[in-house]
Amino acid sequence: MKKTAPWLALASWLTALTLHGAVDALPSWNDGRGKQSILSFVSDVTTPGKATFVPSPERIAVFDNDGTLCIEQPAYIQCCFAMERVKAVAAQHPEWQEQEPFKSALAGDLKGVLGSGVRGLTQLPTSACAGLTLDEYDRVVRDWLANSRHPRYARPYTECVYQPMLELLAFLRTNGFKTFVVSGGTVEFMRVWTEKVYGVPPEQVIGSTVSNQFELRNGQAVMVRRAEIELVDDKVQKALSIEHVIGRRPILAFGNSDGDLPMLQWTASGGGRRFCAFVHHTDGQREYAYDRNSPIGRLDKGLDEAAARGWTVVDMKRDWNRVFPFEAASTGR
Amino acid sequence: MKKTAPWLALASWLTALTLHGAVDALPSWNDGRGKQSILSFVSDVTTPGKATFVPSPERIAVFDNDGTLCIEQPAYIQCCFAMERVKAVAAQHPEWQEQEPFKSALAGDLKGVLGSGVRGLTQLPTSACAGLTLDEYDRVVRDWLANSRHPRYARPYTECVYQPMLELLAFLRTNGFKTFVVSGGTVEFMRVWTEKVYGVPPEQVIGSTVSNQFELRNGQAVMVRRAEIELVDDKVQKALSIEHVIGRRPILAFGNSDGDLPMLQWTASGGGRRFCAFVHHTDGQREYAYDRNSPIGRLDKGLDEAAARGWTVVDMKRDWNRVFPFEAASTGR
Numbered sequence: 001m002k003k004t005a006p007w008l009a010l011a012s013w014l015t016a017l018t019l020h021g022a023v024d025a026l027p028s029w030n031d032g033r034g035k036q037s038i039l040s041f042v043s044d045v046t047t048p049g050k051a052t053f054v055p056s057p058e059r060i061a062v063f064d065n066d067g068t069l070c071i072e073q074p075a076y077i078q079c080c081f082a083m084e085r086v087k088a089v090a091a092q093h094p095e096w097q098e099q100e101p102f103k104s105a106l107a108g109d110l111k112g113v114l115g116s117g118v119r120g121l122t123q124l125p126t127s128a129c130a131g132l133t134l135d136e137y138d139r140v141v142r143d144w145l146a147n148s149r150h151p152r153y154a155r156p157y158t159e160c161v162y163q164p165m166l167e168l169l170a171f172l173r174t175n176g177f178k179t180f181v182v183s184g185g186t187v188e189f190m191r192v193w194t195e196k197v198y199g200v201p202p203e204q205v206i207g208s209t210v211s212n213q214f215e216l217r218n219g220q221a222v223m224v225r226r227a228e229i230e231l232v233d234d235k236v237q238k239a240l241s242i243e244h245v246i247g248r249r250p251i252l253a254f255g256n257s258d259g260d261l262p263m264l265q266w267t268a269s270g271g272g273r274r275f276c277a278f279v280h281h282t283d284g285q286r287e288y289a290y291d292r293n294s295p296i297g298r299l300d301k302g303l304d305e306a307a308a309r310g311w312t313v314v315d316m317k318r319d320w321n322r323v324f325p326f327e328a329a330s331t332g333r
Numbered sequence: 334m335k336k337t338a339p340w341l342a343l344a345s346w347l348t349a350l351t352l353h354g355a356v357d358a359l360p361s362w363n364d365g366r367g368k369q370s371i372l373s374f375v376s377d378v379t380t381p382g383k384a385t386f387v388p389s390p391e392r393i394a395v396f397d398n399d400g401t402l403c404i405e406q407p408a409y410i411q412c413c414f415a416m417e418r419v420k421a422v423a424a425q426h427p428e429w430q431e432q433e434p435f436k437s438a439l440a441g442d443l444k445g446v447l448g449s450g451v452r453g454l455t456q457l458p459t460s461a462c463a464g465l466t467l468d469e470y471d472r473v474v475r476d477w478l479a480n481s482r483h484p485r486y487a488r489p490y491t492e493c494v495y496q497p498m499l500e501l502l503a504f505l506r507t508n509g510f511k512t513f514v515v516s517g518g519t520v521e522f523m524r525v526w527t528e529k530v531y532g533v534p535p536e537q538v539i540g541s542t543v544s545n546q547f548e549l550r551n552g553q554a555v556m557v558r559r560a561e562i563e564l565v566d567d568k569v570q571k572a573l574s575i576e577h578v579i580g581r582r583p584i585l586a587f588g589n590s591d592g593d594l595p596m597l598q599w600t601a602s603g604g605g606r607r608f609c610a611f612v613h614h615t616d617g618q619r620e621y622a623y624d625r626n627s628p629i630g631r632l633d634k635g636l637d638e639a640a641a642r643g644w645t646v647v648d649m650k651r652d653w654n655r656v657f658p659f660e661a662a663s664t665g666r
Contacts, residue, residue: 057534060536134576178536187577187580188580191580195390201390201581202579202580203393203511203578203579203580205580212576212577214569214572214573214595216598220602221572221598221601221602222602223573223576223599230577236547239547239554239556240545240547243467243556244520244542244545244563245536245578246535247520247521247524247535247536247538248534248536262547265549266547266556268554269553269554269555
């Protein structure tokens with residue numbers, strides 16, 4: 001009774017074509033080790049009968065956000081949002097004139113803000129948006145995204161995402177993967193735009209969380225953002241959050257900084273075929289070049305561990321012929 | 334260029350058949366208000382062009398577990414597990430002889446254990462499984478489920494689930510819903526069996542959480558359960574967890590106790606068509622009859638609010654012609 005449906009056969013044939021290069025699902029990736037390691041992994045886990053085959057429901061792929069899927073220089077997108085928002089509501093908070101990281105934010109001192117670390121960076125938007133209902137918060141973020149521009153590219157931040165990674169996300173989903181974003185940013189900030197920009201729905205976004213208050217107002221349930229951080233989703237917490245929210249160990253993890261290392265270690269330590277990779281920011285011309293000594297997206301231990309374990313390190317300059325969707329594709333290497 | 338694919342047309346035709354009764358997707362539900370309210374809701378949100386139409390990605394449905402999808406009498410399944418587990422490891426914890434809820438668990442005193450409330454009920458398995466890696470924990474739960482039996486039905490606990498609710502879960506998924514379990518039980522306990530029993534994958538299970546420790550053992554990442562509860566997923570926290578993990582407001586919520594009320598209130602307070610329902614345990618013969626005064630699954634305020642708001646109250650005795658999968662269907666009302 002069981003026959004392969006014709007569209008399944010078609011999908012399988014398209015996958016085979018893609019894997020064998022007749023259709024290039026990753027056109028912004030130059031031929032090279034980065035691209036080959038992806039194609040070979042996907043082929044290994046999706047080819048029925050192979051010892052490395054993984055059933056579709058177990059094809060969990062996790063991606064860091066800032067610096068992995070989108071630009072994080074000269075500052076994390078949410079940090080730019082928070083700095084403007086702090087100014088907008090500063091009149092209600094005279095105490096911020098003397099308190100960090102608010103003082104630096106009000107002075108427009110990005111370096112001072114970044115010096116407050118991930119917790120400070122999470123506290124900034126949390127405090128600046130406290131008291132908003134979730135619907136109000138959603139509108140504030142949407143308005144800011146629509147009206148703000150990246151200082152270098154003069155494009156909306158949501159266009160400053162990496163074209164090769166958009167192609168990779170889509171390619172993985174076509175091959176039966178479920179793609180998750182696992183970020184240090186607060187979860188509601190990302191959910192406003194990840195579905196439209198990455199094709200990743202809200203329920204597949206994991207991040208830092210802010211404490212909400214549940215209230216009944218005239219019999220209607222609303223949630224109000226409090227000034228309190230519940231969880232900072234960075235380093236070891238990224239692995240712990242993946243376990244708490246997804247409950248399956250990923251088979252693919254992509255990051256770009258030491259904050260992503262435990263997530264990659266957790267992924268790598270499962271049985272069977274695994275894929276771990278870092279985006280290495282090597283292109284100071286088209287984007288920004290930074291790694292071991294950067295205050296943002298520091299990639300130091302991660303580079304060493306990737307070399308020792310044979311993980312993929314994507315060299316942005318060498319591996320990507322196009323960085324942003326708004327750029328024309330270059331002619332390759 | 335855009336044409337409806339033939340299999341979409343087929344799916345739509347099958348749905349229409351189901352909704353109009355030519356194929357009964359809910360055979361264990363008697364014709365009556367409960368079943369009709371479900372069919373009418375699903376038709377309203379899935380019929381393109383209707384003002385009440387909801388796009389598939391927004392069709393989020395949440396279900397409480399104990400007492401809504403599975404039996405919770407004479408004690409929550411996880412409580413039965415914990416009581417046995419406490420005995421098994423008691424030799425390593427002489428202090429438990431004098432501490433509640435351990436003392437009651439060791440004496441086999443279910444009433445004493447239940448008296449410790451949801452937090453005590455969460456602490457029991459948490460303490461009894463502390464120190465296990467997640468893989469070890471998984472095996473312990475699997476072994477217990479395979480070897481234990483419900484005291485009344487002499488069946489594995491995972492067979493003591495409600496056939497009408499299994500049909501409802503499948504019916505909703507067929508109609509483009511994403512089904513989530515939102516339970517007071519700890520999330521890893523449920524994930525061992527929800528996919529097989531309910532068709533709900535691990536990443537769609539939300540529950541109480543235990544603090545895990547991330548460790549590198551010979552370079553391999555493992556997680557070890559700590560004795561510490563992170564979050565008790567009950568009452569208002571159920572609504573807050575839905576927001577944190579799913580990030581979309583559900584359009585359907587099903588519970589059976591006052592602990593589920595905030596989850597239903599949160600669901601009901603969204604715009605557009607919503608469906609909220611309680612399972613009312615009215616069948617002392619086939620199952621257990623309990624509501625306003627029960628220490629387990631108390632349904633008191635919920636019954637009043639359901640009446641005031643016109644939510645569906647499923648009368649188990651009247652609405653279900655079959656309770657468990659292992660029962661033959663009765664001839665109806």
